[in-house]
Amino acid sequence: MASCFFLLKQFDDVLIYLNSIKSYFYNEDPFNYNFGQAKAATGSYKEAEEIFLMIQSEKLKSDYVYLGWLARCYIMNRKPRLAWELYLKQETSSESFSLLQLIANDCYKMGQFYYSAKAFDVLERLDPNPEYWEGKRGACIGLFSADYSWSRTKGDSKRNPSYPTEHW
Numbered sequence: 001m002a003s004c005f006f007l008l009k010q011f012d013d014v015l016i017y018l019n020s021i022k023s024y025f026y027n028e029d030p031f032n033y034n035f036g037q038a039k040a041a042t043g044s045y046k047e048a049e050e051i052f053l054m055i056q057s058e059k060l061k062s063d064y065v066y067l068g069w070l071a072r073c074y075i076m077n078r079k080p081r082l083a084w085e086l087y088l089k090q091e092t093s094s095e096s097f098s099l100l101q102l103i104a105n106d107c108y109k110m111g112q113f114y115y116s117a118k119a120f121d122v123l124e125r126l127d128p129n130p131e132y133w134e135g136k137r138g139a140c141i142g143l144f145s146a147d148y149s150w151s152r153t154k155g156d157s158k159r160n161p162s163y164p165t166e167h168w
Helices: 002-007 011-025 029-041 045-053 064-076 080-088 094-109 113-126 130-154
Strands: none
Touching: 002 011, 002 029, 011 029, 029 045, 029 064, 045 064, 064 080, 064 094, 080 094, 080 113, 094 113, 094 130, 113 130
16 A cells, blocks of 8 residues: 555655554665655655665665665755765766756755755756856855855854855
8 A cells, every 4th residue: 555655656645554564674675765765755854864874785775766865865954965975976877967966956945055056066067058057156146145144143254164165
């Protein structure tokens, strides 16, 4: 039944079934793979991240769906550097390009403009699409705007510690 709800994208119903059998399959990678996806699809990113990190199978850990959901969990849990590191470990492929798009757009959506700008910069270099330039420009403006706003509210000129400054 959980499989049916999974295919219908009714993830709240999927979780009802998976929670009922969780104690029996707690250390099973395929179970955790599906359980993590359902948790993430319902917005429970912290729990989903923990579940995804329990997976041991190298085959599952190299799967694009796994990497995409884990990257999204990292970003939604305010850990964009870990999502970026997932991308850096990938070889150049259409899947790594898709992962880069996910990082660029999700980081932008979450206001994590530094990593969004980095991702849009790489995307623009790989494919000179004007949308990537606009994304990079918007992320840079967002980064500097957030830094400026933070320094004005604190009354000093120190940089916002929530943004990495090692590359400035």
